[in-house]
Amino acid sequence: MSGGGGPSPIVIGLLVLLAIGAAIGIYVAVKRHKYVKAIRDRGWHFDSNPPIEVANGLVVPPFGIGFRRGTDEHVVGRTRSGVDFQVFEYQAAGDARVVCMPIGMPLPEVVATGPGQTRMGVVAEHRGMLPGGGLLLGADPAFTDAFMNVAGGPMSAFGARYPLNLAVDGDQLTQVGAPKDPDELEAYLDALAEVATAVQGAGSQLEPFRQNPPEMRLGFYHRPSWYYLASDDGLLSVVEHTGGGMNHHTSDVVHGEFFTGSWFVGFVHHWQTQRTETYTDSNGNTQTRTVTQNHSEVIHEVTLPFGSPDLQVTNDSRWGRLFNGPSIDFELAAFNDAYDVRSSVPKFAHDVLHPRQIEYLMATGTMPFSIANGKVRTQPREHTPEAIAFELDVLAGFFARWPAFVWQDLGVPEPPLTLTPDGQIQVLDR
Template structure:
């Protein structure tokens, strides 16, 4: 045989050997886990992370749980160690179960930064922890109550072996990034240290902050009433989507609401178009062929409690819209409506100030729905549009809602200083 063939065979043999070594090593690792009474699952379902909503969980539409180890610590506390990936983060997470569901809390050691997407108020770190520690919570009183001397002592012990400790409370789970999972013996010791921290949290009187159980479904960070649906092609018959073309489908369907705001549905709509085009082949003959193109659009709609006259608000472009008393508003926005008086009632001076201060994606009121044209389907776009629309509807005067047949505004003034006369 030629030298080239020998080289190819040698490379192939090395590849096979490496593959066999990886398989044998993984089998030994899994066997060592099971010898400890733990369970290994190479293909966990969404249920493994369905109750988790704080970063790295609860963000984005791509969420991939992978290898999972479950069992109990030496003291009998349930634990989970799982590989997890999203658009924003990929790695391993370890957690033990607490006795109560508690509010969000973050404890970060060393120079480690808060996890992507986290919004929390800084709580002074106890001096017992030493320099470099950061503590964050949405409820400062809760954050202060958790940070007992006993907890600080156990955090310091664990941080001595894991510098840059990145710990959080997510419901009834005490969660830490980057567990030492390669050596089961080291992992067992680490889990016992994490369980000791959980013991300190459980021993602290925190019952006044107990949180309600979350539904068993994929939710979103800071939006407990949002939930993942995935696919729902029935929406193609009931929502405003492009009707032309063929092979229509939905993906990344999200439903929910924010507080007392209007419920929404958001998803990506995909479809195809096929056309016949003429071309000349290499021999100069005229031919035809079918060309199929893929298309997609982001769909975002909020359902109102009552039908409204048609109204659209978009960025200033071609064509004339309704003229308002604010020149600054007229330069930025184009408003059209079937009922001009209704437009003037809704787009009053305070509403114009609100729109100028935080311009939304173009939107249109159509019956009892408000449809946005966001340009993309993302967690951030839904969040921004929902917050904007609540503020917009809050500023619709009471007499407008009464004229539409409601006894009063369905969206009370949640924002300070908003008049609804």
């Protein structure tokens, strides 16, 4: 026991910790205030919590991939040479700070990275080397050459001072890795503005390569019809889903075109249920409590522009045969062992699941799916852009292998999907 009636060592320790915490908090707040003031003193706008829509229209990685699309620390302004810019942290880039500058017109994709720099996920048909050992990736070699003729000099000058990680993304020049310090950022932006200015001033040379303007939404790399929404709860009024429970909502929604007149949607449906359970407390008394359970299901659905008999291709299941009736058998035993097939019109099932079709589905390892009421529902293995792409590719091959007489019987004069002589899928261009 301590004497003198003074505060105990524990109290003193707690007071010291509180004082240290307060001092750290004040230091962080003052530093943050100075940072924001330095940004705004330059005439720039600062938003500590920007909406994801600041990345609308950007699809070249780190944009346009996956569902990790958070943004932070948004700065908008104009360089000392008069070039507009925005800078923000982007979650899919590992929270790296990305600069975007307009270049005057939408142009083909080009990615230029210096030594040690990469843009994960970029797929390019043409590769080349930059002076000094960097990598140049492009979709159109003629444009890539024209771009280097215009911007190669200022880009090399920028790369001599800073790590080069640059891309032409629609009508924007993007550069990953901007510094946060306002003084360093200002010099960085001035150097990058030289590249943007060179492209902006070369309109006549680059005009032959002009592209369609990018859609101002969160898109997907190399999938122009796809777009992303963090949530779209209105889907629950039009898409069949598990009912009951409460707090129904959606997440990671992907919309897009399957083929002409056909659209797909993929999302995760979340909801909660509650139950009351009885338990015995520590005193031996019986008590009740409410337990809330969280549930989710992945929904991938395609809307078709034509009607057809129903068809279900599910994984082979003894319980399925018990409750849903026998499966339709086909010539290939391995297919019968792997899948159960049902249809209210067995002839239709045999017409579309002919031997070459079955060989195709077995080779691709098709996911289970069903056709009913003008919609296709798959049983997704997971909810990712890659899983959606796989499912759509399998279904495209499936419909492209329907015989011509099936389409005629359905009243479809021209099949929306067909196979070319070399086995490629051809989409009807209306």
